[in-house]
Amino acid sequence: MKKYSALIIDDEPDIRQLIALTLSRMDMECYQAANVSEALALLAERPYHFCVTDMKLPDGNGLEIIQLCHARYADMPVAMITAYGSMDMAVEALKAGAFDVVAKPLDIARLRELVAAALQLTRVPVHLESLPSSDALLGRSGAMMALKDKIQKVARTQAPVFIHGESGTGKELVARLIHHQSSRADDPFIPVNCGAIPKDLMESEFFGHKRGSFTGASADKDGFFKAAEGGTLFLDEVAELPLDMQAKLLRVIQEKATRAVGSEHESPIDVRILSASHKDLAKMVEEERFRQDLFFRLDVIQIAVPRLRERQEDIPTLINHFIRKYSREWGMPEASVGRDAMAALMDYNYPGNVRELENILQRAVTMAEGDEINQLDLNLPVHDKDPATRLLMPAIDPAAAIETSNLEDYLENIERSAITQALEATRWNKTAAAEKLGISFRALRYRCKKLDID
Numbered sequence: 001m002k003k004y005s006a007l008i009i010d011d012e013p014d015i016r017q018l019i020a021l022t023l024s025r026m027d028m029e030c031y032q033a034a035n036v037s038e039a040l041a042l043l044a045e046r047p048y049h050f051c052v053t054d055m056k057l058p059d060g061n062g063l064e065i066i067q068l069c070h071a072r073y074a075d076m077p078v079a080m081i082t083a084y085g086s087m088d089m090a091v092e093a094l095k096a097g098a099f100d101v102v103a104k105p106l107d108i109a110r111l112r113e114l115v116a117a118a119l120q121l122t123r124v125p126v127h128l129e130s131l132p133s134s135d136a137l138l139g140r141s142g143a144m145m146a147l148k149d150k151i152q153k154v155a156r157t158q159a160p161v162f163i164h165g166e167s168g169t170g171k172e173l174v175a176r177l178i179h180h181q182s183s184r185a186d187d188p189f190i191p192v193n194c195g196a197i198p199k200d201l202m203e204s205e206f207f208g209h210k211r212g213s214f215t216g217a218s219a220d221k222d223g224f225f226k227a228a229e230g231g232t233l234f235l236d237e238v239a240e241l242p243l244d245m246q247a248k249l250l251r252v253i254q255e256k257a258t259r260a261v262g263s264e265h266e267s268p269i270d271v272r273i274l275s276a277s278h279k280d281l282a283k284m285v286e287e288e289r290f291r292q293d294l295f296f297r298l299d300v301i302q303i304a305v306p307r308l309r310e311r312q313e314d315i316p317t318l319i320n321h322f323i324r325k326y327s328r329e330w331g332m333p334e335a336s337v338g339r340d341a342m343a344a345l346m347d348y349n350y351p352g353n354v355r356e357l358e359n360i361l362q363r364a365v366t367m368a369e370g371d372e373i374n375q376l377d378l379n380l381p382v383h384d385k386d387p388a389t390r391l392l393m394p395a396i397d398p399a400a401a402i403e404t405s406n407l408e409d410y411l412e413n414i415e416r417s418a419i420t421q422a423l424e425a426t427r428w429n430k431t432a433a434a435e436k437l438g439i440s441f442r443a444l445r446y447r448c449k450k451l452d453i454d
């Protein structure tokens with residue numbers, strides 16, 4: 001008796017045999033179907049650990065099988081065999097819920113890898129609640145429950161996912177959860193902030209470099225792709241990638257191989273790509289600031305993370321969580337939240353979302369005297385309601401600026417002045433200042449560091 005079972009659907013007997021032989025060597029009992037109706041009959045008979053189907057079948061197509069399995073047997077990974085180069089079909093299959101796609105002619109080593117990854121899913125916890133609490137996605141509002149459900153579904157595929165949402169909503173947390181729930185959970189999760197890497201170092205940071213390939217390259221270095229081998233690479237702030245880097249990234253995704261700077265050879269990679277941005281990538285594509293072909297590759301499945309103000313009922317849970325977290329961290333007794341403070345926290349609109357709520361409570365825990373946090377301890381910033389007034393004009397004298405001979409210094413001065421004004425206006429609340437400036441929290445942190453603003 002074999003340990004696992006598989007359903008193989010293909011109208012070519014030779015291909016079915018080849019797959020059955022490969023899978024039976026992986027301890028799988030194989031059942032075969034030559035068309036959709038045979039497949040449906042076998043699916044009705046018993047459950048399977050894995051299913052692989054051809055795209056074109058005499059009485060239908062593999063997409064129907066994927067859709068049906070996704071709806072009825074959500075736990076069974078289904079892989080789709082597509083003609084070599086038919087990228088559109090592969091994307092369709094992934095969108096429909098396929099675990100992964102494999103090209104014809106079949107590469108047996110790749111098929112084995114794919115099946116091993118699919119079987120790995122049987123070992124991954126199915127409930128997000130079973131994860132370590134530091135990674136818990138808190139909140140039981142309708143929007144959060146729908147989000148958790150979607151995370152669970154996409155985690156059980158290899159499809160690229162684009163995570164969209166305002167700054168501080170928890171996009172990185174969502175990416176981590178997808179990784180932890182996936183067949184790649186035992187391999188690394190590598191988050192990369194695309195907006196914080198200097199332009200001229202980008203290629204080497206992503207793909208690695210060979211010793212001596214440029215001044216300062218004193219030893220061979222692996223890039224992010226190598227570091228994420230077998231696991232997940234999370235491209236945060238992906239909209240910040242310059243166009244030339246977008247072209248290079250697209251090539252790597254298509255070829256599934258990278259070449260280190262200064263190297264003659266390409267090395268194959270097996271990495272799942274998740275990406276995120278608070279910007280509207282589709283709009284950037286229209287404005288020709290983001291490559292459409294890369295967008296299609298990254299945005300196979302989209303997840304929207306809701307704003308905190310759209311799920312007010314989650315605020316009390318988050319408040320308790322952050323107070324407990326920071327009181328423990330600093331070895332202080334857990335303070336309670338006074339009525340006025342609670343009312344103010346429920347009333348505030350959180351432009352910086354969960355991160356801002358976390359910052360407010362982190363500060364309040366240290367400021368509170370006694371065992372209760374009151375409204376003053378919160379130090380909530382006053383936000384302008386009118387977005388037009390949010391644009392800060394830098395306090396630079398234009399006449400003096402014209403005299404400067406160094407463009408970089410001039411621009412840095414403007415930047416420093418705008419950032420300082422935003423920080424002062426928000427009583428040094430970086431989340432609120434970033435919102436005022438229309439940049440992400442991380443971009444602000446990066447710029448403050450660069451400009452020496454403390």
Ligand SMILES: Nc1ncnc2c1ncn2[C@@H]1O[C@H](COP(=O)(O)OP(=O)(O)OP(=O)(O)O)[C@@H](O)[C@H]1O
Nearest residue numbers: 137138167168169170171172173354355440441442
């Ligand atoms: N639902 C949640 N439950 C618990 N903590 C959360 C939740 N959402 C966000 N957080 C916490 O809020 C902080 C910000 O989250 P995260 O970095 O994932 O946001 P982000 O959307 O990726 O931000 P950015 O766009 O600035 O990169 C983190 O400390 C994270 O743990």
